[in-house]
Amino acid sequence: MRRYSQITIAIHWLTALLVVIAWFTAEGGRHARADPPYLHFTLGLAVLLLVVPRLLARWLGAAPRVEDPQSRWMDLAARAGHTVLYLFLIALPLSGWYAASRLGIQISFLGLDLPALAAPVQGAPGLIAD
Ligand code: HEM
Numbered sequence: 001m002r003r004y005s006q007i008t009i010a011i012h013w014l015t016a017l018l019v020v021i022a023w024f025t026a027e028g029g030r031h032a033r034a035d036p037p038y039l040h041f042t043l044g045l046a047v048l049l050l051v052v053p054r055l056l057a058r059w060l061g062a063a064p065r066v067e068d069p070q071s072r073w074m075d076l077a078a079r080a081g082h083t084v085l086y087l088f089l090i091a092l093p094l095s096g097w098y099a100a101s102r103l104g105i106q107i108s109f110l111g112l113d114l115p116a117l118a119a120p121v122q123g124a125p126g127l128i129a130d
Pocket of ligand 1: 018019020022023026027028029030032040041042043044045047067075093094095096097098099100103107125129
């Protein structure tokens with residue numbers, strides 16, 4: 001294949017848009033506890049959900065090969081860069097979910113109540129949440 005499929009391209013740009021809007025709808029610290037930004041949670045969890053078809057497509061080989069890799073190191077660097085971006089796409093929403101759990105906020109996604117990832121605490125939610 002020479003190009004990513006239309007669906008993969010759509011997932012890509014939807015993810016980018018969701019990350020940006022999730023960023024701007026974030027509310028930190030005491031605000032989050034007193035007045036949880038539910039839109040932020042939904043958008044962030046959608047990012048996490050969209051990683052699944054994205055990774056599946058990649059593992060099933062639905063990604064074009066680099067036609068003329070300039071060097072082995074360049075190719076490796078590109079792969080490492082992609083891997084790190086995937087890890088962030090997973091770790092960031094998960095750390096948000098964890099933070100919400102520590103703050104004692106019930107998280108739901110599209111009407112489905114999700115389990116807490118950690119026990120709630122009274123004070124600051126801690127280093128990972130920060
Ligand atoms: C790509 C997805 C996400 C991005 C870009 C993102 C971004 C951010 C940012 C920038 C903050 C800091 C806001 C501030 O201090 O003013 C924040 C805080 C927070 N986010 Fe997210 N977030 C994402 C996903 C999520 C998800 C999925 C959840 C929950 C299910 C979540 C829950 C929270 C909570 C509870 C806080 C407050 C943490 C604290 O202050 O202790 N986030 N997020």
